[in-house]
Amino acid sequence: MSLKGKTAVITGSNSGIGLGVARELAKAGADVVLNSFTDRDEDHKLAEDLGAELGVTARYIKADMSKGDECRALIEQAGRCDILVNNAGIQHVAPIDQFPGDKWDAIIAINMNSNFHTMAAALPKMREAGWGRVVNVASAHGLTASPFKAAYVAAKHGVVGMTKTVALETAEEPITCNAICPGYVxxxxxxxxxxxxxxxxxxxxxxxxxxxxxxxxxxxxFATTEQIGGTAVFLCSDAAAQITGTTISVDGGWTAL
Structure with a gap:
């Protein structure tokens, strides 16, 4: 499953699932672009250390995933984007009649709208390169619901739907688009x-x-960040070339209930 020569852009990747995915892609040989909304010395040092440890080129690019223009600028600044992993996300829990409007807007923007903007910017680069992989990190909540998480559930269901749409639009090209649906990690x-x-x-x-x-x-x-990353590596491999427009649940059986 060598990804040597490929460049992967992973949103929301200076910690947690995103960083775990970046590490596994880098272990497979991909150069990686880390991202978050901060621009600290430690963010750039994280990428520098990751690249040195795993022998790949690793960079950090600041971009606020709540802003469409910054989502698109991230892809442009990356230069190449053979692999796009949309991972950035936030959460807020409240009954729908008490759900703050600004929290709703932020969750929809970061968890769902950002995927639209990054995919729209990345697909032309993948077509030019003649190969591409999109991996959207959705959630078990992209397939089922829980109370008090209206915005998150709506956004993740939207990500799953968008994944299917992009897969159909690229079905005859060497580009795939899939979603990973983690449970608790x-x-x-x-x-x-x-x-x-x-x-x-x-x-x-x-x-x-x-x-x-x-x-x-x-x-x-719990699922582990390494397991989510390993699933992403598989989806980027030749073995998954005919896997597109689907979801892979890494949820310990949650959605089997």
Whole structure:
């Protein structure tokens, strides 16, 4: 599954799932472009260290995924974009009648609209190169729903629909477009929530993980960022050349219920 000679742009990739995907693509030989909305020395150092460790070219480009022009500028600044991984996302939880309008707008912009802008900018580059892979990181919530997550569920369902549309538009070309639908993934953000949840429910760590965080994940195990990254590598490989317009669930059986 060598991706040597390919350049991958991964949005929202200075931590968590995005960074995990970037690492696995780089391990497979792809040059990588990391991204987030900050522009700190540590962001650029993260890319520099990743490239040095894995022997690839790695860069960091700041772009705010809530702004369409910056989404498109990210792709242009990357130069090449053989692989596009749309991962950037945020969350807010509230009943729909109490859901703040600005939170709704931000979630739709970052979690869904950004995918439209980056794909629109990347597809011409893929066509020019004669090869391309789009991997949209959706969610189990792109296939099913939970209460109090109206914006997130709407956005991720939209990502799945957009994935199918782009796949059909590129079906006769050497370009594929698929979505990965993770369940709960153990990221630093999730790990940081566990102590407070233990206090809130007066539970042990094991009980919080099993009965609160993973209540809907039948395996009772988190997915890992490495597993999401490995799935992305597979979707970029020749073995997946006829896999397009579909979703791959990495959710411990969540959507089998």
């Amino acid at each position: 153990l990221t630093p953000l999730v790990e940081a929530q566990i102590p407070d949840t233990m206090k809130e429910y007066d539970m042990s760590r094991e009980d919080v993980v099993r009965n609160v965080l993973l209540a809907r994940q039948p395996s009772k195990n």
